[in-house]
Amino acid sequence: MNQLLLTAKLDLVESLRARWFQIYTLVFGGIVALLFVFGLTESRVLGFIGLSRLLVTYIQLTMAILPIFVLITTVRSVAGDREAGVFEYLLSLPVGLQAWFWGKFLGRYVAVFAPVFLAMLGAVIWATIVNIEVPWSMFVYYTGLLAAMGLCFLGIGMLISVVARSTDMAQGSAFMVWLVLLLFLDLILLGVMIQERVTPEVAVTLALVNPLQVFRTAALAMFDPQLIVLGPSAYVILDLFGADGFRLFALVYPALLGILSAAAGYLLFKRGDLL
Amino acid sequence: MIQFKNIGKTFRRAQVLNGIDLDIQLGERIALIGSNGAGKTTLIRCLLGEYDHQGEISIDGLDPRKHRTEVLGKIGFVPQLPPPLKMPVGQLIDFSAALCKTDPQRIHAIGKRLGLDVDGILSRQFVRLSGGMKQKLLIAIALGRDAKLLIMDEPAANLDPEARKIFFDLLAERLNDATMIISSHRLDEVSSLVNRVIEMDMGKIVIDDRVADDATLTDRLSCRIVLKRPEPAFAKALDGWNLTPDATQTTWTGDIAGPDRLRFLGIVSRYTALIADLSLSEA
Numbered sequence: 001m002n003q004l005l006l007t008a009k010l011d012l013v014e015s016l017r018a019r020w021f022q023i024y025t026l027v028f029g030g031i032v033a034l035l036f037v038f039g040l041t042e043s044r045v046l047g048f049i050g051l052s053r054l055l056v057t058y059i060q061l062t063m064a065i066l067p068i069f070v071l072i073t074t075v076r077s078v079a080g081d082r083e084a085g086v087f088e089y090l091l092s093l094p095v096g097l098q099a100w101f102w103g104k105f106l107g108r109y110v111a112v113f114a115p116v117f118l119a120m121l122g123a124v125i126w127a128t129i130v131n132i133e134v135p136w137s138m139f140v141y142y143t144g145l146l147a148a149m150g151l152c153f154l155g156i157g158m159l160i161s162v163v164a165r166s167t168d169m170a171q172g173s174a175f176m177v178w179l180v181l182l183l184f185l186d187l188i189l190l191g192v193m194i195q196e197r198v199t200p201e202v203a204v205t206l207a208l209v210n211p212l213q214v215f216r217t218a219a220l221a222m223f224d225p226q227l228i229v230l231g232p233s234a235y236v237i238l239d240l241f242g243a244d245g246f247r248l249f250a251l252v253y254p255a256l257l258g259i260l261s262a263a264a265g266y267l268l269f270k271r272g273d274l275l
Numbered sequence: 276m277i278q279f280k281n282i283g284k285t286f287r288r289a290q291v292l293n294g295i296d297l298d299i300q301l302g303e304r305i306a307l308i309g310s311n312g313a314g315k316t317t318l319i320r321c322l323l324g325e326y327d328h329q330g331e332i333s334i335d336g337l338d339p340r341k342h343r344t345e346v347l348g349k350i351g352f353v354p355q356l357p358p359p360l361k362m363p364v365g366q367l368i369d370f371s372a373a374l375c376k377t378d379p380q381r382i383h384a385i386g387k388r389l390g391l392d393v394d395g396i397l398s399r400q401f402v403r404l405s406g407g408m409k410q411k412l413l414i415a416i417a418l419g420r421d422a423k424l425l426i427m428d429e430p431a432a433n434l435d436p437e438a439r440k441i442f443f444d445l446l447a448e449r450l451n452d453a454t455m456i457i458s459s460h461r462l463d464e465v466s467s468l469v470n471r472v473i474e475m476d477m478g479k480i481v482i483d484d485r486v487a488d489d490a491t492l493t494d495r496l497s498c499r500i501v502l503k504r505p506e507p508a509f510a511k512a513l514d515g516w517n518l519t520p521d522a523t524q525t526t527w528t529g530d531i532a533g534p535d536r537l538r539f540l541g542i543v544s545r546y547t548a549l550i551a552d553l554s555l556s557e558a
Contacts, residue, residue, distance in 0.1 A: 014360070
């Protein structure tokens with residue numbers, strides 16, 4: 001097995017035994033279980049019935065929880081491992097830096113993506129068993145969104161872990177990043193626009209640059225392809241991308257952002273002190 | 276074999292290493308000593324390619340930073356503080372063996388020689404082992420491959436006397452084909468293991484001295500101690516040293532490892548008033 005896969009496996013095993021992973025798995029598994037328990041599959045809201053209603057709610061909740069969870073746990077464990085001497089020992093073994101960094105990224109990605117995906121898959125399997133209709137296109141697209149979301153925030157988390165030299169600093173920075181992304185969500189941008197502090201073009205651009213907003217809009221587009229709930233902003237978005245184009249953009253842009261952030265983290269990592 | 280040329284390292288504005296020049300040849304056993312903050316750990320981390328630094332370091336002509344896998348493949352490292360790894364022992368052994376291109380069974384064998392029940396702990400998390408068990412395992416991983424350079428930071432600090440004796444034997448087996456750098460903040464802990472002493476202070480080398488190494492790593496000393504009266508505290512202090520008392524619990528006899536003589540005398544010295552007779556002779 002090559003060094004990258006060895007490192008990925010190592011990181012995955014470390015993650016599986018970490019408390020953050022157990023809580024993380026419990027949270028997402030719990031969300032799906034609770035959505036079933038509260039009978040969301042039987043409810044009908046705005047034309048949503050059955051599993052589509054559950055999936056929409058699940059993706060909205062995931063968007064609220066996953067980014068901060070991934071950011072904080074990534075920086076805590078990576079920076080924490082560095083402080084605790086894990087890096088000192090493991091990096092004394094003959095492993096290339098490229099294999100080490102990307103192996104960690106890969107292992108962590110599996111740990112981050114698997115619980116959110118498996119929780120959703122569990123819901124689909126259960127729905128199949130109890131004869132609830134499964135909206136397959138929605139399931140496939142949401143899987144893509146979750147994959148892109150994991151990639152995006154894991155990449156940003158890896159970059160922060162490299163730049164911040166202590167766990168406290170890394171945690172604080174991760175929280176700040178999340179807060180900034182949260183501040184530039186549509187409602188706040190709308191408020192700023194109403195006060196005429198920024199032009200609508202700037203506000204829409206900021207929204208499109210913000211991965212949190214991109215995910216929200218893409219999830220919305222699955223049941224509102226014309227993005228009517230967004231109001232005039234929808235014209236800009238649909239003019240720019242088209243409905244399918246935006247759905248594609250919502251997958252590619254955050255994934256690219258995550259990979260580029262991780263790549264920047266790797267370049268900084270290999271240039272400076274490894275510990 | 277190892278060359279340090281004008282090595283400097285600064286953290287923010289603090290100069291931690293300052294113009295280190297050093298040549299180390301194959302077969303040398305070096306005690307790297309100095310108080311806390313002297314720069315020992317930083318120098319070791321530079322040697323392992325973990326820190327960026329000024330100057331040049333080469334091991335067999337290769338820069339550890341630019342040729343990581345080639346250089347680190349020749350180095351066995353035992354850290355002072357075991358890393359808090361959550362992975363099972365078996366996986367740590369397999370991971371290290373795969374990276375170092377060695378057979379995991381070699382690591383198992385050395386662990387067993389050190390008194391570690393390797394098969395019994397394979398599925399246990401590394402972090403849950405006792406301090407001594409962790410140390411033994413890290414030593415087994417460092418020695419269970421063809422390392423030409425062994426870097427050990429207080430390697431025997433957590434070992435019981437019996438394991439120390441075996442550890443010295445293991446080092447003795449590598450005398451002709453490995454260089455050893457043993458870091459410690461106390462010379463008496465490592466003096467009998469080395470033939471060269473390098474002392475650091477404030478990021479500089481202040482002493483670089485050859486020492487007589489008449490005591491070989493495999494020496495055994497026959498020991499006999501006669502007490503004025505039986506003393507349970509003394510018996511407890513000797514626990515693990517392989518000395519056995521006679522029926523009256525006043526005469527203790529057995530063998531101790533030659534390199535451990537100073538440490539042994541340090542323990543016995545606490546009971547000086549009790550001792551009627553003491554002899555140590557080469558077996």
